[in-house]
């Protein structure tokens with residue numbers, strides 16, 4: 177019998193090559209780098225008819241135990257894919273239990289916390305990841321602690337608090353919140369679930385690729401998404417790479433990362449403003465910890481980085497709303513990026529990853 181994904185997985189450092197067992201206390205490499213997950217996965221069957229929605233639908237291709245995925249399931253995934261004309265589609269990830277695509281990753285990190293016997297998860301986040309993790313943790317019977325950097329939007333914190341998360345504030349630069357969260361995760365039974373660091377978060381966002389492949393019946397020509405820490409882009413890349421490696425697909429979609437004029441490190445531009453003052457707060461990340469991997473994934477697919485202005489994002493948000501789609505500014509940035517594509521070969525799928533109520 178072949179080992180289950182949970183038995184065959186290990187953690188590996190992309191910076192220094194060190195390897196580790198998956199363990200409750202292993203948040204990052206000793207050298208400080210985030211860790212990658214190495215696992216033996218199986219092809220997905222040709223038909224998934226009759227399977228449940230959510231991550232368990234793709235059990236062969238996600239390195240988490242099905243029982244844990246089922247316990248952490250709160251309704252994330254299988255979001256609508258709507259045609260918008262001229263070969264463009266929007267993937268409506270803002271229709272998700274807590275209103276953002278982060279629910280996919282939160283379901284996955286909650287599942288691994290359950291597998292490891294954790295009683296608490298801790299995360300550093302100023303927004304959607306905090307709400308997503310808090311909801312999934314409480315649903316699965318775990319305590320959630322959220323470490324919040326200075327200037328985090330109040331509406332988003334109120335959401336995490338409503339689910340019952342304990343809020344710990346960490347004044348100082350954004351990086352300080354991650355340090356405090358990692359320190360707290362040294363507590364007994366506590367798992368660090370930061371979406372920029374945990375490779376299991378990317379196991380969750382892989383589901384985006386599998387769903388689009390199912391819904392479209394093909395690999396899209398391009399995928400357009402806002403990128404901050406890259407926790408969607410890297411999962412989408414891993415998902416399509418899995419489909420190609422197992423023979424289900426013959427190519428990869430071009431990955432198009434959209435960033436804001438105010439903060440576009442992927443385009444080699446320094447941040448102009450402090451993070452929390454930016455209109456597109458969800459992608460105001462001046463130093464993504466997995467920047468090398470993000471740039472490599474874009475290059476491997478022949479993709480590109482597109483930079484948009486706040487004025488373009490505002491127009492895109494209004495334009496989407498006039499089609500009945502109300503999303504937050506960060507999500508609208510992806511739609512604003514669409515006209516900038518250097519190669520419009522379709523179909524093109526644009527992710528709308530956060531609901532309008534997040535930033536009324």
Ligand SMILES: [Zn+2]
Nearest residue numbers: 189192205207
């Ligand atoms: Zn290392």
